[in-house]
Amino acid sequence: MKNKRELQDADKKFVWHPFTQMKDWQREDPLIIDEGKGCFLKDLDGRWYLDGISSMWVNLFGHKNAALDGAIKAQIDKISHSTLLGLSNRPAIELAERLVAFFGSTLNFQPSSSLSRVFYSDNGSTAVEVALKMAFQYWMHKGDTAKSSFLCLDNAYHGDTIGAVSVGGIDIFHNTFSPLLFKTFHAPSPYCYRCGSGRGRAECSFECLEKTEEILRTNHREIAAFIIEPIVQAAGGMIVSPPGYLGGIRDLCRKYGVLMIADEVATGFGRTGKMFACEHERVVPDIVCISKGLTGGYLPLAVTMATDEIYNAFLGEFRDLKTFFHGHSYTGNQLGCAAALACLDIFRDEDVIEGLAPRIALLTAKLDGIAALAHVGDVRQKGLMAGIELVSDKQTKEPYRWEEKMGWKVTHRARQKGLLIRPLGNILVIMPPLIITEKDLSWMMDVIGESILEVT
Numbered sequence: 001m002k003n004k005r006e007l008q009d010a011d012k013k014f015v016w017h018p019f020t021q022m023k024d025w026q027r028e029d030p031l032i033i034d035e036g037k038g039c040f041l042k043d044l045d046g047r048w049y050l051d052g053i054s055s056m057w058v059n060l061f062g063h064k065n066a067a068l069d070g071a072i073k074a075q076i077d078k079i080s081h082s083t084l085l086g087l088s089n090r091p092a093i094e095l096a097e098r099l100v101a102f103f104g105s106t107l108n109f110q111p112s113s114s115l116s117r118v119f120y121s122d123n124g125s126t127a128v129e130v131a132l133k134m135a136f137q138y139w140m141h142k143g144d145t146a147k148s149s150f151l152c153l154d155n156a157y158h159g160d161t162i163g164a165v166s167v168g169g170i171d172i173f174h175n176t177f178s179p180l181l182f183k184t185f186h187a188p189s190p191y192c193y194r195c196g197s198g199r200g201r202a203e204c205s206f207e208c209l210e211k212t213e214e215i216l217r218t219n220h221r222e223i224a225a226f227i228i229e230p231i232v233q234a235a236g237g238m239i240v241s242p243p244g245y246l247g248g249i250r251d252l253c254r255k256y257g258v259l260m261i262a263d264e265v266a267t268g269f270g271r272t273g274k275m276f277a278c279e280h281e282r283v284v285p286d287i288v289c290i291s292k293g294l295t296g297g298y299l300p301l302a303v304t305m306a307t308d309e310i311y312n313a314f315l316g317e318f319r320d321l322k323t324f325f326h327g328h329s330y331t332g333n334q335l336g337c338a339a340a341l342a343c344l345d346i347f348r349d350e351d352v353i354e355g356l357a358p359r360i361a362l363l364t365a366k367l368d369g370i371a372a373l374a375h376v377g378d379v380r381q382k383g384l385m386a387g388i389e390l391v392s393d394k395q396t397k398e399p400y401r402w403e404e405k406m407g408w409k410v411t412h413r414a415r416q417k418g419l420l421i422r423p424l425g426n427i428l429v430i431m432p433p434l435i436i437t438e439k440d441l442s443w444m445m446d447v448i449g450e451s452i453l454e455v456t
Contacts, residue, residue: 004044007032031415036063039433039440041420052414052421052444053431057234057266059297060434061346068296071342075335084120084332091337092120098344099303102275103288115288117311119304119324120332124265125159127289127302128227131261132163133326134287134306135225138259141313141322147224149182151215151258155189155236158227158263167227170236172402172425185219187212187226189233190241193378193389194397205242212249216256225259225287226252231277231382234266237427238387240380247281259286259310265302266385269293269343270353270434273360273383286310294336296343297433301336352434360384362438363430366445373449375456386430388448390456400426406456413451419444428452 002010011030016022035042039062041055042048051059061068075091082089096118103115119134121127132150139147152158156169166181168174169189174181188211192204216223230246233239253260262285267277271293274280278288287310291302316322330336346352360383367379370388377391377399390407392400400406407423414421422429428448432441 004032007044038062038064039436047418049415049418049420050440050444051433052419053429054433055297056422057271057431058292060269060293060343061296062433062435065296065346067342067346068298068339071338072298072335075338078334080335081330081333083329085327089332089334089337091334091341092332095337095340095344098341099305102344103305114307115285115305116308117306119306119326120337121302121304121328122300122330123159123302124263124289124291125161125164126328127265127291127304128158128164128167128261128263129161130304130326131227131263131287131289131306132167132225134304134310134324135259135261137324138310138313139224141316146221149184149219149222149224151185151187151212151219151223151226153187153189153228153233153236155191155233155239156227156229157233157235158229159265173235185215185223187215189236189239190245191233191237191239192242193380201242202244205245205248209245209248209252213252216252216258220256220258223256223258225261227261227263229263229265229277230267230283230285231272231280232267232385234385234429235424237389237424238380238385238429240382244281246278246283250281250283250285253286261285261287261289263289265289265291270347270356271383271385271431273353273356275347275353277382294343295339296346298339299333299336300330301333301340356384356434359436359438359441362441363445366442366449370445370449370452373452373456376452384430384432384434384436387424388428388430388452390426390428390452410448410451410455413455414447417447417451419447419451421448 008029012026032044033041034044039051040048041051099118100116119130121130150167152167154169158164158167162180165174165177167184169186188208190204190208192201195204231241250260262278264276268290286307288305295301314322314324367381370376371379375390376388377394377397378389380387392398407426411421411423
């Protein structure tokens with residue numbers, strides 16, 4: 001068995017890490033996680049760290065959760081995987097039924113608008129790819145071949161596959177790949193802190209909706225669907241939309257005959273204080289994408305759900321070639337579905353959503369204190385999702401230069417204190433597991449405040 005130094009050397013020699021400048025990585029000794037329990041991770045030296053971003057926004061109920069562990073072990077004793085191409089399996093069927101029932105009961109769908117069909121894939125990016133291809137092919141089957149483009153938001157992030165990048169809007173991530181991307185239309189993001197109008201959140205919302213309607217009015221005949229991260233643009237900077245904005249987008253999609261795709265990959269499963277972010281404004285999308293917390297953060301699994309209206313457009317005779325020609329090797333994987341079923345059981349049996357209120361209130365209070373710091377320009381929060389935007393000048397909102405790596409410096413200081421978080425440029429991301437205690441959440445926010453003060 002390799003020792004710590006041997007593992008660090010092997011990591012630097014063989015592993016290419018995501019979203020990481022590897023030249024910088026080579027200069028430091030990697031932190032290697034060896035164990036997890038609850039909201040904490042342990043490194044090879046035996047030091048524990050609070051997992052402040054839920055292992056990249058996936059973990060809901062902590063590491064080594066007994067219910068999730070047990071469900072996966074029990075499924076392994078039966079079968080770990082068989083294909084969904086030409087076959088089916090019990091966990092995939094039961095999970096699809098549970099998800100359809102959940103969405104129906106939560107949003108009180110009318111039968112005609114029910115999200116009644118479940119298509120499985122592997123992760124958030126593939127769930128989005130499925131949704132884009134589904135929307136495009138839907139309009140083809142309806143005889144409207146002109147609808148071949150998409151409308152998305154500035155600052156959007158929907159994943160890293162080519163289709164998902166095409167509907168993204170974060171220049172620093174996506175510009176490199178622009179020659180590979182298909183045509184899309186971009187609407188302004190409701191980034192009220194940096195809204196060009198300089199007015200309040202209500203005015204920002206109105207202005208963004210007005211500009212979006214102008215795009216739809218002019219181009220709706222070309223647009224198959226509008227894809228949106230409901231309520232919170234997570235990777236775009238934890239941008240929280242003003243009240244009424246999401247509902248306004250839903251109304252515009254209906255008005256101009258454009259499908260609405262809700263990307264709930266980051267916002268789903270309790271993160272915003274509701275099971276799904278669409279619930280905040282009782283919005284019913286035509287297609288919804290979910291992943292990340294679907295298995296409690298244990299295994300890669302994703303779902304794209306669509307209405308009967310969309311599903312029925314793909315029905316026909318074999319010779320009609322209306323089949324949805326898309327699939328993945330691990331579609332409907334039994335282990336992932338078993339974990340997801342156990343995850344839904346935890347939400348049901350432990351009243352998880354109802355129990356979030358005290359922690360959300362505590363986070364709000366702690367953020368109020370951090371907002372007063374000299375180099376904090378803005379704090380944004382919805383449920384247990386939050387972002388802290390660091391600025392070099394609070395009065396002018398002047399951001400730190402990218403190359404100053406201010407967000408990275410603050411998170412590195414927090415790591416020295418035993419807290420693992422990850423920034424988005426100059427924005428500190430807060431997204432702890434849903435089970436975090438008030439004591440640990442309070443400590444986490446105190447460490448973040450101290451780290452900001454010490455670094456800036």
